[in-house]
Amino acid sequence: MIKVGIIGSTGYAGQQLVWLLQNHPSIEIVFLCSHSYENTLYKDIYKNFNGFIDDLCINIHEAEYKLNCINMLFLALPHGKSFNITKKALEKGVKVIDLGADFRINSENIYEQWYKVKHTSPELLKESVYGLTELNRNHIKKASLIANPGCYPTASILALAPLLKLNLVDKSSIIIDAKSGISGAGRNASIGNIFAECNESIKAYSVGEHRHTPEIEQELGLICNDNITLTFTPHLVPMNRGILSVCYSKLICKKSQEEIYKIYKDFYKNEFFIKITDTMPETRWVKGSNLCHIGIRLDERTGRVIIASCIDNLIKGAAGQAVQNMNLMFNLDEKTGLDFPAMMP
């Protein structure tokens, strides 16, 4: 049994992780840590766990103290909060998967520029591995510290990777127009987040300045060994879960839609969680699962290829991918605990 601790267990990503680990056959949850709910029964916060989990949430000091009892630490914290605990855990030989942003950006400078906080553990950036499982599997297997990807980057990078790997598109032509369910805004009590302010409305936000932008650019750049600068526009949609990322780029070669479709099929042919779909994907078909559905349309009139990908923002976009990575790090079948389809409707 892998013994795990979770810090930041009461946010939506943390809770999803608890859900997945609680159903995982090779896991023992040693502690649940929460800043906001110290000393509260977890099942009193998330009543779905009534009958399943009887733990009290502990605080960060207790969590540090218990690092000796675990093999695997998950962090699901706001940016800037993972530096210290990660260092301590690694020093004790505990593997770490950080669902937050603190180790995703390879460049300390770029991190500080976009996140507006000082990076206090830049030495760990070399060690950390970007945990987009399908693209980085071999490094993940050997890693001690995983920077688990953001939700938008997961959907967007998976959508664009084949085009960039095979050098099919103009690298300066990329636009990502992404739409997320409202759990993506986190479990924060703010006026903008309340039901009657979100329901029956859609909006774009952080246009041209969302923090997932440099993360997407970095990883796409690594794929094609070039610098990528792109436009990224996220939106909030009145639904609980799901991301649809629609990616536009200009073909620089002569390819039919069928040829591109075949390229994608080949690129992901061994990937259980990635499905290339004939029809354009809808978030409902992946909601509650670790799957990613990708659809392809060639707009022949304009020479643009349009790739749409769907994930569940809390699963493949956060907790599910973290479990997928953990499975790899502990030599388990990558699908363990994740091998179920979306539940409809």
Next chain:
Amino acid sequence: MIKVGIIGSTGYAGQQLVWLLQNHPSIEIVFLCSHSYENTLYKDIYKNFNGFIDDLCINIHEAEYKLNCINMLFLALPHGKSFNITKKALEKGVKVIDLGADFRINSENIYEQWYKVKHTSPELLKESVYGLTELNRNHIKKASLIANPGCYPTASILALAPLLKLNLVDKSSIIIDAKSGISGAGRNASIGNIFAECNESIKAYSVGEHRHTPEIEQELGLICNDNITLTFTPHLVPMNRGILSVCYSKLICKKSQEEIYKIYKDFYKNEFFIKITDTMPETRWVKGSNLCHIGIRLDERTGRVIIASCIDNLIKGAAGQAVQNMNLMFNLDEKTGLDFPAMMP
């Protein structure tokens, strides 16, 4: 491995059943039958199953032909459609769980009165066992034919059973005001069912004449060994899943809220899927699970006790309870394939 066939596999209850069985460790799905989608790939109808199920939907004739290859037949059909196939399956020694209404009402007359169709297999009514697992476990274990309860009856009977078993309330005082998500209306293309006609609205329907009324009355009557006539009002609420059943009745004894709470705790003390909650239940805490949450309030000013129960209409209210019953019929742990909490949010 239990070999199962599912007839009516493309309605919402049928699809939920496929989902559960597909994740069940002791099951092999032998066929999926669908009247509407004969010869279509199941994963083309429900694209969540892309990568999980490659079966074509077969028609009823092929299904009959394959009865020899299965141990267990699930039916999820409109009322009046299960008579023939049930008879044929039972004759071949196949156990049957009918998620529809055809074998729920013990009296042929009452069935015909409420359902307006002729009951053509009245001889099976003696054989059939009402599959409300928690209240009927011993009969279910030995049964060949299960009449799986309706969604509203499951929530309502579980809510009221302790009060009636212990004779705590005036039997003529029962009112059930129940609210369902819109999947409860089925996967039917009708104007009343389309998004913009359901969203941002709530309504009561079939007031005083819903077909689940005699089913609830029959089972509550059996519990207290008396005739029960009650008022039942169902509603449609703009959400995909979930039932909240709020049950009103008048106490005929002196009990405090704490005492009633304790009675419920005792009554269901060995039941994994039933939780008596301190706070009033919300459907989100059971959505996507086989759980039933029950909350209790005594209105001392009026002497009424108000029991609210929540289930997922497609799981504990349909496919989940069917699997729970199948587990019992095949001597499996009752929780097999159902042992997971609701997924939030």
Next chain:
Amino acid sequence: MIKVGIIGSTGYAGQQLVWLLQNHPSIEIVFLCSHSYENTLYKDIYKNFNGFIDDLCINIHEAEYKLNCINMLFLALPHGKSFNITKKALEKGVKVIDLGADFRINSENIYEQWYKVKHTSPELLKESVYGLTELNRNHIKKASLIANPGCYPTASILALAPLLKLNLVDKSSIIIDAKSGISGAGRNASIGNIFAECNESIKAYSVGEHRHTPEIEQELGLICNDNITLTFTPHLVPMNRGILSVCYSKLICKKSQEEIYKIYKDFYKNEFFIKITDTMPETRWVKGSNLCHIGIRLDERTGRVIIASCIDNLIKGAAGQAVQNMNLMFNLDEKTGLDFPAMMP
């Protein structure tokens, strides 16, 4: 032109009032007062008013200072906050409509018991008129202080008034099961209020102890000249607006459904805003309007009559009825500024 001031203008009821008054032909809005948004442009809080309202929100001291400039003051404040300003306004000859609860309960004791605050203006209780327009029109016309009804009481009293006026039902048998959209919970940033915690779920709350209970009981008691004690259960439904109030009671006379229907038709025959409908009402048909739709079903099996009424909680249940009352107080046609149907879908 009636010159009005609004205190509490940035809550949902206040904003709805601004909307209605802004479209009202005989109104000049003199000031908008807001505790939370002092000195902010109203159109920066509610961007729908961009191009329509250029006022800054003022604070309560400025509002008091401007009492001299208005004829009519609307208050949309939390309970316990309306006492002082009401007194000051009345002293200056300004008519007051309080959308809050402070003057609804005739008995100081009952108010304090349910609202847990001291009533500091009990002398005004004799003066104040309960503003359920259809039932109290003549008193409203002559009043200086209107206690505008709560949303649930409006729907519930209108539903039950004919039965009690004509003494058709057992007064001890009344149960009200009411369902509200989430704007009814107010514009408060709390975890329980955020989208992903409300969406796809329904719950009952404040069961047996909601503060609208004594208000409903008081007014129904006045209608039948007797004491009424009833059970009232409110719910939150995942939609922005609307209330459906389903009212159960036991007939004590022999009446057919048609006869009861006719009684209701007669009772409300001169009421433009009340429609007795053949089918059971749905909140969408009144959403965004000042209408109230009432449907009737007799459950002959149990002798219960079930009355369902629908209103828009923010209009007929708050701001619309306030405008209706203002129209009466200023001898305008009662329908002025309110004479439009619900907008679908």
Next chain:
Amino acid sequence: MIKVGIIGSTGYAGQQLVWLLQNHPSIEIVFLCSHSYENTLYKDIYKNFNGFIDDLCINIHEAEYKLNCINMLFLALPHGKSFNITKKALEKGVKVIDLGADFRINSENIYEQWYKVKHTSPELLKESVYGLTELNRNHIKKASLIANPGCYPTASILALAPLLKLNLVDKSSIIIDAKSGISGAGRNASIGNIFAECNESIKAYSVGEHRHTPEIEQELGLICNDNITLTFTPHLVPMNRGILSVCYSKLICKKSQEEIYKIYKDFYKNEFFIKITDTMPETRWVKGSNLCHIGIRLDERTGRVIIASCIDNLIKGAAGQAVQNMNLMFNLDEKTGLDFPAMMP
């Protein structure tokens, strides 16, 4: 009084038109025509009109017969269905506003290519005026036949017009990623349209082949006097109403965000219904109104300008703009009957 008839009055656009005309001070509705609901009371289909409209729906033959009694005919029909009745109405001197697509495309060939039906009244194409009010006001005033714009084109053309008029962007760089509420899919009973299939999901559809594409290209081309070929991707979002159109293009000049903002402010400075907003727009602020909110962001890193516009698809995107055009055609104040803000929440 303008005497109007409406053909196609029971679809969502038709119903919205009835709502607006019913509240319009200078209108008398002479007939409501409906193919699907001939001889049915309009208020039995749309129960919001109970107490407001007592008309029966008539059929097309009766409608033709009554052309003599009207000045103004509105058509809200599927494409290919407006040719004959338009011709007949014009012959009788009745002005026509067609909310459908039949007269929007100037080229018969392009129409037939995208709509796959024969255009049987090509001679009317010269006469018809494209009714995007803000851009075509002078022609509209004198027109007898208005081709009322599609919902996506209205939002998208208003967003892009200033950029193209002033030649600020690379004309080959335009991508429109638009999102619509589900009323945009029409009032059709189909599986894809039902609540549980749309709710909690988002999808792109008709990617690269939506029929609004040539309409947008034509009008933008006329604005800049050049050929425009662009990429247009529509989406369905789980809400009743609203369109958000996010338009991407590449600047070909040096302009700051503030400069572009000022250009937009100037361009629309006399337009009551168009608001240039500091923050990015949200559909809720225009829902239920004839307003269009436009927000601007310059992505300096990529040189792209991102214009987001919001309208209510059924009002400014259909019926509201039709009324705005009618007002012009009859020398009324353009805002008559449309001069109200969005109702929140």
